[in-house]
Structures are given as structure tokens and as C-alpha cells.
Amino acid sequence: MRILEANDIVAGYGKSEILHGVSIHLEAKEVVTIIGPNGAGKSTVLKALMGYVSIFKGDIKWKGDDVTRLKPHERVSRGFGYVPQLGNVFPSLSILENLQMGGFTQSKKTIRERIDKNLQLFPMLKQKLSKKAGTLSGGQRQMLGMARALMTEPELLMLDEPSAGLSPKASEEVFLAIADIHDRLERSIIIIEQDAYQSLSISDRGYVLVMGQNEFEGRAERILTDQKIKEAYLGG
Numbered sequence: 755m756r757i758l759e760a761n762d763i764v765a766g767y768g769k770s771e772i773l774h775g776v777s778i779h780l781e782a783k784e785v786v787t788i789i790g791p792n793g794a795g796k797s798t799v800l801k802a803l804m805g806y807v808s809i810f811k812g813d814i815k816w817k818g819d820d821v822t823r824l825k826p827h828e829r830v831s832r833g834f835g836y837v838p839q840l841g842n843v844f845p846s847l848s849i850l851e852n853l854q855m856g857g858f859t860q861s862k863k864t865i866r867e868r869i870d871k872n873l874q875l876f877p878m879l880k881q882k883l884s885k886k887a888g889t890l891s892g893g894q895r896q897m898l899g900m901a902r903a904l905m906t907e908p909e910l911l912m913l914d915e916p917s918a919g920l921s922p923k924a925s926e927e928v929f930l931a932i933a934d935i936h937d938r939l940e941r942s943i944i945i946i947e948q949d950a951y952q953s954l955s956i957s958d959r960g961y962v963l964v965m966g967q968n969e970f971e972g973r974a975e976r977i978l979t980d981q982k983i984k985e986a987y988l989g990g
């Protein structure tokens with residue numbers, strides 16, 4: 755079943771148009787990676803899907819409903835989850851407080867249950883619940899950002915460059931966690947990446963976005979093995 759369909763999205767900031775007709779779709783439980791050069795508009799696509807930028811043209815359908823004009827919090831209650839590239843945790847709050855904040859619309863009991871469930875996916879966070887998020891390593895912070903987004907039990911999780919600035923080892927751990935979220939929780943996931951090998955290797959499909967437009971879309975293994983795409987967008 756196709757759960758998300760963004761058709762010919764024209765969007766941007768103020769009057770400046772950044773996306774010139776981008777189309778993206780997602781089947782239930784699919785993992786999709788969007789790659790493309792810096793400035794291509796990848797982050798803007800996620801912000802458009804979340805409702806953080808103005809959509810000038812095009813529409814977004816979620817399970818058949820038009821959600822193009824919904825506010826971000828309304829999309830969250832429909833099942834959208836989002837981990838921005840920066841500022842995805844509150845460094846001065848403890849890990850526990852970060853998780854509680856992520857579920858603030860839920861009852862106390864639900865928050866407790868979801869924190870327990872989350873900590874099974876991210877056991878590393880369990881030993882550090884009272885520590886401030888600012889003391890975590892980059893990879894651990896990314897895990898906390900994802901755990902926090904999972905507090906609303908989103909059907910769709912959107913991750914903006916989860917491996918940015920991480921060491922190869924930390925990045926591998928983050929992608930293992932993402933694969934785990936997909937396998938164990940059966941969520942649909944959209945990942946944006948510049949360094950795309952690891953991300954594509956856990957994905958079903960991928961999109962290449964260039965200058966605010968779709969350049970290519972196809973099976974992830976196709977993108978990983980296409981000589982032209984590799985040379986142009988995957989560093990050869």
C-alpha cells in the first residue's frame with residue numbers, strides 16, 4: 755500500500771523557490787534514501803513533508819488524505835516523525851527528560867511504557883538516563899534524537915543526515931539502529947544522506963535529487979551499482 759505521495763512539490767523559503775516540482779512516494783514499511791549534492795534541496799524536501807516550509811504548488815497525500823496544508827503538529831498526530839539534522843535533542847536536559855519531552859502529548863503511563871520500549875532498542879541510553887544529553891557522543895545523540903522521535907510512535911520516520919559528522923564506527927551503529935527500527939517496529943523510513951552507501955544498503959529504493967528536481971529514482975541496489983550515479987553522486 756502506498757502511504758505517502760508527494761506530487762510535483764514546488765516549495766521554498768519566503769518567495770525563493772527551492773524545490774521545482776519534486777515527487778516522492780513511499781510504500782508502507784519501505785525504507786527510502788534521498789541522496790544528492792549539497793544544496794540540492796534534500797532537507798527542504800523533509801521540511802516540506804513536515805509542513806515547515808511554504809508549499810507553492812503540488813500536494814502531499816498521506817494514506818489517501820490530502821495533508822498539504824496541515825500544521826507540523828497535525829502531521830505528527832497523523833503519524834509523521836522527524837529528526838532534523840541539527841538540534842534534535844536538548845543538550846541541557848537529561849536523556850530521560852528528552853524522551854519525556856518527545857512524548858509530551860501522551861499520558862504519563864503511555865510515556866513510561868514507550869520509554870521502556872525505546873530503551874530496549876537503544877540499550878546504551880538506559881545506563882545514562884540521568885546524564886545530560888550534551889554529554890553524549892555524536893552517535894549517541896543521534897540515537898537519542900531517533901528515540902525521542904519514536905515517542906509519538908510515528909508510522910513514518912524521516913531522518914535528516916543521521917550520520918553527518920560521525921566516525922565510520924558511530925555511523926555504522928546508527929545505521930544498525932535504523933535497520934532495527936525498521937525490522938522490529940516495522941516503520942516506514944525516509945533517510946537523507948550525502949554519504950549514501952550505508953544508507954542505500956539498508957534501503958529498498960532511492961532518489962537522486964539535483965537542484966530542486968528529481969534526477970533519478972530506482973531500487974537501492976540499482977543506484978549502488980549504476981556507474982554513472984556512482985561517479986556523480988557517490989564519490990566514484
Ligand SMILES: Nc1ncnc2c1ncn2[C@@H]1O[C@H](COP(=O)(O)OP(=O)(O)O)[C@@H](O)[C@H]1O
Binds near residue numbers: 794797
Ligand atoms: N531557512 C532557509 N532560508 C532560505 N534559504 C534556505 C533555507 N534553508 C535552506 N535554504 C536554501 O535552500 C537550498 C537547498 O537547501 P537544503 O534543502 O538544505 O539542501 P540540502 O539538504 O540538499 O543540502 C540552498 O540553496 C539553501 O541555501
Ligand SMILES: [Mg+2]
Binds near residue numbers: 796
Ligand atoms: Mg541538508
